[in-house]
Amino acid sequence: MCLPLPTTPSYNAEVLKSLETETTAMFEYLDLQFLYEVSVFAPDRRGRKREFHPPELSCGFLHCFYNSIYEPEAMAQELANDDVWRVCEFKRPPSRRTIGRFIDDLSGVVEEVFSRILQQVLVRVELGSCFRIDGTDVRAPRPDEDASWNYDSTAEETYYGYGCCVVTAAHNIPVAAAFTPAKKVDEETAMRVTRD
DSSP states (O other): OOOOOOOOTTSOHHHHHHHOOHHHHHHTTOOGGGGGGSGGGSOOTTOOOOSSOHHHHHHHHHHHHHTTOOSHHHHHHHHTSHHHHHHTTOSSOOOHHHHHHHHHHHHTTHHHHHHHHHHHHHHHOOOOSOOEEEEEEEEOOTTOTTOEEEEETTTTEEEEEEEEEEEEOGGGOEEEEEEESSSSOOHHHHHHHHHO
8 A cells, every 4th residue: 555645845746746646545545465365475484574565566557557657667766756655555666576576476367366356446436337348558678588569549550569458437446457469459359358
């Protein structure tokens, strides 16, 4: 869970604006302690303490994605900003290596984590009956052999990575998603993800 935003004069308007997002506000109401129950984030059996914890890393990860920052190196640079890492409850900024490990761990359990977060959201928010389907780009580092070059017609540029079909309900809350080879979502994928 993210801390309430500090109101000290040192926080400039631009950083505060970037931190005051719908997603950050939503995290204030979510209990992310369940992440410790997920196998890859469970406490170390040898009793070693974590330097960085899954809830705070999730908050930092979400902040970066909201600001279209996807590369671990760029994430580390963003989370090194004093205003950002303090709001996400880090004791100090995480390194690029820590962020990379977190992404690797999360990739194997992303559906489980997403499902648990969605369950908490459903208790608080009425989703309604109108759903939106959108394709988005998911950029990947160059060594990722499963990714490919794609064209993003909205941004009119090519990118290396994947696509993601996202279904959102009221208040732009994501309720389903599926990775695709490219940003463009075909009808079959859209129908399958919506049914799921």
